[in-house]
Amino acid sequence: MPVLRDPLLSCRLTKPVLFVLSLSLCSAAVxxxxxxxxxxxxxxxxxxQEGNLNQAKQLLESAQTKGVQSLALIYNLGVVYYKLAxxxxxxxxxxxxxxxKQTSLAHYNLGLVALSENDSSTxxxxxxxxxxxxxxxxxAKLALAQLKRLGSQTPSPKQWQALFSLAVGYEDNIGLFPDTAASTLDDGFIESVGAASGYAYxxxxxxxxxxAQFYIRDYFEEDNFNTHLLRLGTAWRYHLGQxxxxxxxxxxxxxMANTSREQRARLxxxxxxxxxxxxxxxxxxxxxxxxxxxxxDKAQYQAYEGQHYRLDTRYRAHQGDWSGELQYRFxxxxxxxxxxEDEFYSVSPMGHTLGGKISYAITRALKIGANASFRHSDYTHSHTFKNGETKKRTDRRLSYSLNAEYQFDRTFAVTTKLGRMxxxxxxxxxxxxxxxxxxxVNIRL
Incomplete structure (x- = not known):
């Protein structure tokens, strides 16, 4: 593998068309x-090479247990598992x-695995x-041959991708009123998210x-809380090794409330x-x-004019059917x-956020997960109230949620989420x- 339906393991290949790829893997093993x-x-x-697949599996797994870390070992183990079905x-x-650096090789071999499982869409x-x-x-030529055999048209070399989601929901405290308030506002909503990206060069x-991205949340009755966001951007990317x-x-x-509130320019x-x-x-x-x-845009929002700076660090990992993420944000x-008049309200917090996500694939189609985050915010200026009292605001916000996703195929999925803040x-x-x-529902194109 990567020859059609017949993976290769050895560093000494019989298919010269893939010599360069496999040589780089073998040299990494040393x-x-x-x-x-x-x-x-x-x-x-x-x-x-001698046809002893079970022995090859045991030896390669032993090498991994003894600390061998290389792309070649991962590749060769994948081939042995493939040959053993x-x-x-x-x-x-x-x-x-x-x-x-072997991402393309991985995708090609994953395509062969999917074919063996009669999963043509994957x-x-x-x-x-x-x-x-x-x-x-x-x-790429080998992959094109597979696509032709499967009756698929040649994909765009620009690799344009798009995602659209549409959801209905319910929120019990739209205005974020305190627990001591005489009443709260609750309402159902329709929420949609869209994103598209591609390579101009x-x-x-x-x-x-x-x-390009957009976000829309429209409430059934409380129009004053409707939120619409449009984001456009471009980025220069460079691969430096891995x-x-x-x-x-x-x-x-x-x-906000169906009227323009603000614009943001971001580096x-x-x-x-x-x-x-x-x-x-x-x-x-x-x-x-x-x-x-x-x-x-308007005088009522001018307090929010200014600058915002963010440092975001993330660690993502997966093992088997488990995946997770840790995040720290400043x-x-x-x-x-x-x-x-005589009142002053700071809208300039300095915040530290620590968050985590974990998910488990029960089956290839069904995934469940949980998210949690804690944010500590200190406001840079003291609030001044009508009675002359001053106080520097400090918030501690805890958010957590449970979610599930059922993926019918690569294109269509159903999702649900229950969250509390x-x-x-x-x-x-x-x-x-x-x-x-x-x-x-999510639709991926």
Missing amino acids: ADTHDDGRQDFLSGVTAF EYEQSRQTFSQLIGT ALHHFRTVVADGSQQKL RHDKTAIQWK DRISLGLEGDQLW TADWLTPTCSTKALKANCQIKLEAEQIFA DYNNRKNREI SNDSNIDRYQYDRETVTLG
């Missing part, structure tokens, strides 16, 4: 390995190559990804990407690397910086703040609870 593990790896290759294991193993997705990537021309390790760096420019238009920079993986977990780490300027705001503040008027439930 580096950074323990002697015993390396010997098991080489013995596993020999066992495969252990397709679930093969799929999980090849998936570990995604995000490395196979089409993987073969199209290989062709759209275009970084491995020989693999892509060559070798460099690409220029365009993206790492990816990017610089971007984005612009937002925000509407972004981020770095993504898989080097934080361990022997037990395949992972990637991301650091992202944002700086944005906010412009208000926010700093420098807004105009709000003055009403609790804000504990040293100023009573900002202390509130809110619960939300949604049911929706």
Whole structure:
């Protein structure tokens, strides 16, 4: 593998068309390995060549247990599992190559695994990804041949993608009123999210990407809380080995209560690397910086004009059917703040957020998960109230949710989410609870 329906394991290939790819994998196997593990790896290759698949499996798994870490070992284990018709294991193993320099090879082999399971829609997705990537021309030709055999049209080399979701939901405290309030506002809503991205330019390790996103939440009765957001952006991306760096420019238009509220101009920079993986977990780490300027449309929103800066760090990992994410985010705001006669309200918090996500794939179609986050916010200026009292606001907000997704195929999925948010503040008027439930559909193109 990667020959049609007949994977290869050995470093000494009989198919010269794939010599360069497999040679790079084999050379990777020689580096950074323990002697015993390396010997098991080489013995596993020999066992495969001799047709002893079960012995090859045992030796390669032993090499992994003894600390061998290389793309070649992952690749070869995936091939052995494939040859033994252990397709679930093969799929999980090849998936570990995604995000490395062998991403295209991983997708091609995952396509072959899907074909063996008679899952043509998943196979089409993987073969199209290989062709759209275009970084491995020989693999792309093989993937094109598979697509032709499956009766699929050639995919766009720009690899344009789109996602649309539509949901209905209910929220029990729209206005975020405190628990001591005489009444609250609750209402149902319709929520939709859309995103599209693609490459205006892509060559070798460099690409220029365009993206567009929108978010809409319309309440059935409480129109004053309707929210619409449109975001457009572009980014320059560069692959440096296994790492990816990017610089971007984005612009937002925000509407509240069906009228324009503000615009935002944003600069972004981020770095993504898989080097934080361990022997037990395949992972990637991301650091992202944002700086944005906010412009208000109307006098009632001018207090929110100013600057917002953000540092966002994430650690994502998966093992088997489990996946998870840890996040730390720092926010700093420098807004105009709000003055009403003798009163003063700060809208410039400095916040620290710690969050986590975990999900489990019960089957290939059904996934369940849970999210939780805690944010501590200190406002940079003290509030001044009508009675002359001053107090510096501090908030501690806890959010958590349960969610589930059923994926009918690569295109269509049904989702549901139940969430709760609790804000504990040293100023009573900002202390509130809110619960939300949604049911929706996702369409991926």
